[in-house]
Amino acid sequence: MAIAMRRWGLVLALALVAAAAGWPVAGARSHAGTQASLPVPHPMLSDYEQVSKSETPPSPSDCATKASIPRRCFGPQALRAAYNLPPLYAAGEDGSGRTIAIIDSYGSDTIAHDLHVFNTAFSLPSMCGEEGVTCASGMPKFSQLSLQGSPATKAPPPTSNGPGQEDKTGWALEVSLDVEVAHAIAPGANILLVHTPTAETLGVQGFPQMMAAIKYVVDNHLADVVSMSLASAENAFSSQQSLENLRYAFKAAAASGVTVLGAAGDTGTANIRKSPVGQGGSTIPGPTVEWPASDPLVTGVGGTALCTSATETASRVVDNANPPAACQDPAAAGQAEIVWDEFSRGIATGGGFSHFFARPSYQSVLPAGSTQIPSSARGVPDIAMQASPRTGALVYITLPPDGQGGMACGAAPCSTGWYDIGGTSLATPEWAGLIAIAAQIKGHGLGPINQALYTLASNPAVYAADFHDVTVGNNQVTADIPGYNATKGWDPTTGLGTPNAANLLPDLAAATP
Numbered sequence: 001m002a003i004a005m006r007r008w009g010l011v012l013a014l015a016l017v018a019a020a021a022g023w024p025v026a027g028a029r030s031h032a033g034t035q036a037s038l039p040v041p042h043p044m045l046s047d048y049e050q051v052s053k054s055e056t057p058p059s060p061s062d063c064a065t066k067a068s069i070p071r072r073c074f075g076p077q078a079l080r081a082a083y084n085l086p087p088l089y090a091a092g093e094d095g096s097g098r099t100i101a102i103i104d105s106y107g108s109d110t111i112a113h114d115l116h117v118f119n120t121a122f123s124l125p126s127m128c129g130e131e132g133v134t135c136a137s138g139m140p141k142f143s144q145l146s147l148q149g150s151p152a153t154k155a156p157p158p159t160s161n162g163p164g165q166e167d168k169t170g171w172a173l174e175v176s177l178d179v180e181v182a183h184a185i186a187p188g189a190n191i192l193l194v195h196t197p198t199a200e201t202l203g204v205q206g207f208p209q210m211m212a213a214i215k216y217v218v219d220n221h222l223a224d225v226v227s228m229s230l231a232s233a234e235n236a237f238s239s240q241q242s243l244e245n246l247r248y249a250f251k252a253a254a255a256s257g258v259t260v261l262g263a264a265g266d267t268g269t270a271n272i273r274k275s276p277v278g279q280g281g282s283t284i285p286g287p288t289v290e291w292p293a294s295d296p297l298v299t300g301v302g303g304t305a306l307c308t309s310a311t312e313t314a315s316r317v318v319d320n321a322n323p324p325a326a327c328q329d330p331a332a333a334g335q336a337e338i339v340w341d342e343f344s345r346g347i348a349t350g351g352g353f354s355h356f357f358a359r360p361s362y363q364s365v366l367p368a369g370s371t372q373i374p375s376s377a378r379g380v381p382d383i384a385m386q387a388s389p390r391t392g393a394l395v396y397i398t399l400p401p402d403g404q405g406g407m408a409c410g411a412a413p414c415s416t417g418w419y420d421i422g423g424t425s426l427a428t429p430e431w432a433g434l435i436a437i438a439a440q441i442k443g444h445g446l447g448p449i450n451q452a453l454y455t456l457a458s459n460p461a462v463y464a465a466d467f468h469d470v471t472v473g474n475n476q477v478t479a480d481i482p483g484y485n486a487t488k489g490w491d492p493t494t495g496l497g498t499p500n501a502a503n504l505l506p507d508l509a510a511a512t513p
Contacts, residue, residue: 048173048389053417057121057394060310060322063420070323072391073420074306076122076184077313079386079393079430082306082336084316085185087502088437095189095436096140098445100182101223102429103213107144107195108172110398111179115142118180118396125187141190142179145222176397177421178227178429184393185433188440192222207232207246214249218256224445226253227432228298229263229425231290231350233271240356243291250297257447259435262293263424264302264381265350268341268477269484287481289352289380296360299450300380301431302494303349303387303424304337304470324390331472339473339486339493340388340422348475349387349424351484351492353377362451365458367469367496369488382450384470384494385430389422434501442509452511456504457489457496466504467497 049067052058058066063073080086088094108114116131118124128135129142175193182191194213210230217223237243253260265271269287293300307327309317318336320327332338341348357378366373373379386393398416439445446452457463475493476483484492499505 048392048419048421050415050417050419051394053415055117055121055396057396057418058420063310064323067420069390070325071389071420072306072310072319072322072324072327073394074310074386074391075394076124078308078310079184079306081313082308082316083385083498084500084502086314088505089187093437093441093505095186095433095440096138097188098186098225098436098439099190099192099223100186100429100432100436101192101194101217101226102175102178102182102432103194103210103217103226103228104171104175104178105195106171106175107146107193108175108397110172111144111175111193112142114176114396114398115179115183117398118176119183121396122184124184127183127191140183140188142183143190143192145192145194172399173395173397173419173421174229174425176395176419177393177426178229180395181393181426182227182429182433182436185430186436189433189436192217211246211249214260215252218249218252218258221256223258224439225259225261225432225435227261227429228292229428231263231265231293233273233284233288234291234294234354234356235271235284235288236273237291237356243356247295247297250292250295254297254448257445259439259446259449260292260298261301261428261431261435262291262295262298263350263428264293264300265290266303266347266387266423266425268346268348268350268475268481269352270346270478270481271350283478283481285481287352287483289354290350291356293350294354294357294378294380296357296378296450297448299431299448299453300382300495301424301428302351302381302384303340303422303427304384304494304498305332305340305388305473306337306386306391307332308336324388326388326390335470335472337386337468337470337494337498339470339475341473341475341477341483341493342388342390343477346477347389347423348477348483349381349384349493351380351475351494353379353492360450362454363490365454367457367463367489368460370490371484371487371492373490379490379492379495381492381495382453383431383467383496384498385427386498387422387424387427389420392420392422393426395419395421431499434499434505437501438505438509438512441506442512446509446512449508449512452508453496456507456511462507463489463496466500466507468500469497470494 063071113131126133127142128139309319
């Protein structure tokens with residue numbers, strides 16, 4: 001029986017506290033040498049539901065009929081077909097030899113087992129490092145890096161006065177999502193899970209530690225692409241300078257040929273100054289965007305509702321007959337993807353215009369029909385992919401007997417099994433897998449990809465072949481803050497659109513230095 005789960009904020013964590021390595025800790029100075037007063041970065045998992053308690057994944061029919069709200073659940077093969085990845089795999093292009101860095105709070109003490117169940121269930125290649133697997137030459141590696149130890153995944157003691165963010169079970173779901181989805185897209189790539197025994201919701205020290213994590217990965221040449229699903233509203237920072245002090249990690253990544261991806265957020269254009277609102281936060285007036293996705297050195301990733309067949313594994317087939325309701329709506333007729341927006345629940349893809357960064361040069365030329373980007377503001381996001389939790393991805397996780405904060409399934413604790421999950425933190429590791437494949441084609445890391453993306457999109461024929469242009473929907477989530485409509489070309493909901501991977505990735509590899 002499916003068990004409905006309460007909403008949990010969703011942007012994948014990218015935090016690494018490393019006092020042992022000389023990085024900032026509580027009370028430490030910022031990278032620029034001044035005491036920072038920074039907003040709380042938050043994770044981007046907007047919705048999930050347990051659909052099965054066994055090791056056998058639920059069928060599309062199970063998701064449509066047994067979930068509390070009819071869903072469309074995608075396994076790896078159907079997801080790959082929707083974005084035209086099979087021709088790449090047939091050519092041996094699967095991310096082999098490249099590495100994806102996933103950086104999360106806490107990690108998960110069951111991820112090696114969970115990854116094995118996931119790979120076995122969907123007949124995916126095994127990874128050296130997953131449970132029960134004998135390593136062999138040429139096998140992709142799954143490894144973990146913990147610079148401050150890795151405590152067991154369990155709840156804080158009942159006497160704890162903490163805010164509950166230290167409940168490691170909730171973060172373990174993030175780990176399963178990141179690792180399993182990235183491997184599903186790039187089955188030949190190595191995955192490095194970097195984690196810390198500290199929640200990234202630490203206010204003053206949270207963001208500096210996250211940037212230190214990226215800098216450590218870059219300086220030690222540990223990855224070709226960093227999947228960064230964390231965010232805070234730009235306007236939650238006390239000043240543009242306080243944000244600028246954190247950008248050193250992105251500058252280092254750009255100089256070292258490392259691609260950085262950031263989730264655009266899950267609350268549309270309505271963002272908050274502090275999380276959670278119930279503990280003193282306030283909604284920022286007017287449309288806003290989230291950083292790091294708004295950073296010109298980061299590729300911002302938005303989200304769609306994927307209205308393609310969840311049973312078709314060979315090609316992209318539109319399905320407007322089966323749930324969810326968004327795909328059955330007359331407005332979605334004939335559309336393989338629409339903007340992810342659930343106004344009634346206050347969740348949608350992030351997107352809009354930066355208040356801190358001017359339009360970068362690569363956004364000066366856009367495809368025909370695009371929403372125009374003013375010279376004073378960077379447009380967000382750059383690209384998009386599947387994110388709606390109603391058309392989500394199946395993820396397997398083993399939950400310990402305690403630690404249910406953030407993992408409540410109705411009135412009961414959650415249990416081991418398969419979950420259908422969505423949010424822009426789903427789209428972000430999906431894109432990380434794509435970049436790993438493009439890096440394999442190139443023979444080395446691509447570095448910043450935004451210039452190449454917009455250059456390709458400026459050619460009408462290439463744009464039509466390489467991107468799926470999403471033209472239906474908007475990202476408004478509250479009556480008093482306007483959202484943005486999808487248009488032809490670039491728009492502030494899904495950017496340039498979603499990938500036709502077999503065409504885009506070789507072109508992207510050729511277009512980067």
